[in-house]
Amino acid sequence: MIAALAGDHNVRVVVLGAAMLGGACGIVGTFLTLRRRALVGDALSHAALPGIALAFLVGTATRFGGKSPLLLLLGGALGAIAGVGAMLLLRRASRLRDDAIVAAVLSVFFGAGIVLLSVIQGMRSGHAAGLESFIYGRAAAMVAADAWMLAIAAGTVVLVAVLLSKELRLLCFDEEFSKSIGWRPGVLDGVLMALVTIVTVAGMQAVGLILVVALQVIPAAAARCWSDRLSHCVAIAAAIGAASGAVGAVVSAAAPAWPSGAVIVLVAAACLLVSLVFGSARGACWRWIAHWRSTRRVAVEHLLRTLYELEEAASTEAPGEGVAYATIAATRRFRGGELRGGGLHAAIRRARRLGLVRSGAADTIVLTSAGRLESEQLTARHRLWEHYLIERAGIAPTHVDRSADLVEHVLSPELLARVARSLGAATAAAAPSSPHQIERPDASMRSAPRDPRPAPPRDDPR
């Protein structure tokens, strides 16, 4: 069926036109959203409706031809400009806030447009059916002349975006600074609104008044998930917009009963969803993966340190005998850690796979030599931080364990060296003794009495 559609000249025209429109909308939408004027763009497109209706009435009255497309588009443009003018006037002359101004203009103008449309419908039944296509969009009605107009509109947008790329960038990023070098933000804002008017008027046929702002905002939002550079964001938004336009036009050609504007925008929304999850710059998917990896690593590190401390405490007994699983579970749970139940199993499995622990006799876990080395370093980091907090930051010894639990995983070698230097410690490799009593469950698994006598900080070279 796709082949049949591709062969159809009309469909090709529509797809090309919709693609150009989508690309132009993506470019304009990037600047519009970064300038925080997306709602103004929405009001602008809604304000075009009474302009179109009035143009139709003027056309029929003067026998210019009510349905002349040029006249209707001109009316739409004038309506949009009137909407912007009304917003500026309200901002200057009233105490209304910006969001109220936008909402007021949008609803009043659109309401007036609807009323005018019903008047038109009352005049001659059937005539207004064509006008409604400007509200919802009917891309299938696009002919070569419309595609040419879209090409000119898209070309203008690209030209302005390239010529004024640094000007628009500064306007959107730091309006204050732009004023300080003598620029007039009002002029640049006017250029931006003119571009929005151009894509709105050009897009009225294909996508419809109501959704043309969506075709600007959604590709821009999607592009932001893939890049942190403005020029790349603009290009990606153009590409996503163009693709949405093309695919949406094809789908709409296959299902002519569906309004093309909605179909195109839904395709764009699907792109946005994919971008939000998988986008290389901000995708949720990569954040989740990074978080999961980090949690896994932290669990293994906590396990190693627990084993080290248990071995340290049990050093009077036979070393190398390993620690019972139940003891580890009880200790970490007692200390309020996260290694409960399944988490502990997974951490032990992972540590085993990394060669840091092995199974000992009678269902115990033993540190391998690699594991002992790493756990000693971890414990050194933990305790050095605790010493630092107690001696340099004046924090009570009973309070430092929780903080060290967090910080031990992120202490870079450089920061660690600075901590060691500040404490006068010879080296950061040897684990000092713990500055506080390490809480341990007694035989009956009830909480041991906490004894906050701080041990004098002392290097314990091994």
Place this chain on the structure above:
Amino acid sequence: MRRDTAHGRDSGLGPSSGAELGAEHSPDAALCIHDLSVAYRGQPVLWDVDLDIPRGSLVGLVGPNGAGKSTLLRAVLEMIPRLSGEIRVLGRPLREARRSIAYVPQRESVDWDFPVRVLDVVAMGLYGRIGWFRRVRRQHRALALEALDRVGMADLAERQISQLSGGQQQRTFLARALVQDAELSLLDEPLAAVDAATEEAIVGILRELRSRGRTMLVVHHDLPTAPLYFDRIVLLNQRVVAEGPTATVFTAENLRRTYGGSLTILSDAAAALGARGGMP
């Protein structure tokens, strides 16, 4: 003594270019402010400010919250309209001297999540020089990188600005001002909420600029450190309370007049003007 007073909106002034500002102003000053009054929604926030900033000085502008310090900087740059007053920068009117002024806004004035790199932000300082429609070229980027090096951030040039700490953000703004290579710099709270190392670095750069004959007017948020950093101090609370060399100005009496409760009559008059409305 002739006073050029003009009342009106925007920058509506009376006699302009070349006019003398009166004998009490030094013609050689880096910044000459004469009888500046600014209102917000009809309510005056700065009353009749007279100020001369001599060349080659590092001047601190201090005062309580709402004193109009940021407003003063903005009015000097004609970013907001003024009720009256004239400004001369290096002896010339503002529009002739734009290239010679750099402005460092407050950090909060910008959305730091914007998709732009550190180098791009610093290069914005050159936009005024590059001119409309022209592109940012390699030599501009090289200048921007040089400025980043002076603030100690050359290795962060490619980084996205959302990944910067507060001190790094401030240094980026400072680098943007440095690349403008301006005679006069106006800085709005550059040391607010930065770490100690950044504060030292920034003050060092300002002192280095001063030793090269540049002039800096700095809105400073932290009163106790003001006498350590600045040669001259302006005490502002909706009007200039005192200004001059630090040792002379930074006295208990002057501080009491600046910080110890407002002139209530002045505030009430301002409120009455605001209530009357009619002025933008």
